[in-house]
Amino acid sequence: MTIINRIEDLIKAEFNALLDKAEDPQKLTSQLIRDLEEALADCRATAAEFICQQKIAQRQIEQANNASATWQSKAEHALEKGREDLARSALEQKQREIEKAQEAQQKVDDLAPALEKLSGDADKLQSKIQQLKAKEKGMLRRLEAGQARLHIKQTLSSDEMRSATRKFDELERKVARIEAEVESYDLGQPDMWQRFEDEQKQQQIDDELAQLKQKIAS
Structure with a gap:
C-alpha cells in the first residue's frame, strides 16, 4: 500500500538531522509539518475507506448467512414434500451463499491488520506533528528574541547613536560649566543667611546699648 509506505518513510525521517543541515530551519520545519x-x-x-469496505463486507456476510439459512429451510421443506431435486438445488444455493460469506469474511480479516497499522501510523504522525509544532514555536520565540537583540546591538553601535551620545555628553559638559559659573559668583561673598544672623546680632547689641544708656541716665 503506497500510503502506508509513504507514512513509514515520513515517520522514519531524521527530523533533527535535517534541521541541523537546513539553511532555513523554520522553512524546513513548516514544510515537514x-x-x-x-x-x-x-x-x-484511507482508513475511512477501509472501514467502509469492512462494513460492506460485514453486511455481505450477514446477508449471505441469512440467505444460507433461508436456502437450508427450503431444502428441508422440499425434502418433506418429496422433492429431492429441489432440495439439492436449494443446498447448492446455500453453498454459494456460504462461499460468499467466506469471501466477505476474508476481506474483513485482510482489512483488519491494515486498519490497525494505519491507526498506529496516524498516532505516530500526530505525535510528530505536535513535536514539530512545539519546536517551531520555540524556534520562532528564539528568532524574535534574537532579532530584537540584534536590532538593539545595531542601534547602540550605529553612527547615529554614537553621534547622539557625543552630543549628549557635550550638552552635559555645557550644563556643568554653566553651573560652575553660577557657583563662582558666590565665591568670596558672605552667605545670605550669615549676613542675616549678623544683622540680628547687631540689632540685639544696639537694643542692649540703648537700655544701658537709659538706665544710666535714670
Whole structure:
C-alpha cells in the first residue's frame, strides 16, 4: 500500500538531522509539518475507506448467512414434500451463499491488520506533528528574541547613536560649566543667611546699648 509506505518513510525521517543541515530551519520545519499533516489526512482517508469496505463486507456476510439459512429451510421443506431435486438445488444455493460469506469474511480479516497499522501510523504522525509544532514555536520565540537583540546591538553601535551620545555628553559638559559659573559668583561673598544672623546680632547689641544708656541716665 503506497500510503502506508509513504507514512513509514515520513515517520522514519531524521527530523533533527535535517534541521541541523537546513539553511532555513523554520522553512524546513513548516514544510515537514505540511507533509506530515498531508500524510495524516491521507492516512485517515484511507482508513475511512477501509472501514467502509469492512462494513460492506460485514453486511455481505450477514446477508449471505441469512440467505444460507433461508436456502437450508427450503431444502428441508422440499425434502418433506418429496422433492429431492429441489432440495439439492436449494443446498447448492446455500453453498454459494456460504462461499460468499467466506469471501466477505476474508476481506474483513485482510482489512483488519491494515486498519490497525494505519491507526498506529496516524498516532505516530500526530505525535510528530505536535513535536514539530512545539519546536517551531520555540524556534520562532528564539528568532524574535534574537532579532530584537540584534536590532538593539545595531542601534547602540550605529553612527547615529554614537553621534547622539557625543552630543549628549557635550550638552552635559555645557550644563556643568554653566553651573560652575553660577557657583563662582558666590565665591568670596558672605552667605545670605550669615549676613542675616549678623544683622540680628547687631540689632540685639544696639537694643542692649540703648537700655544701658537709659538706665544710666535714670
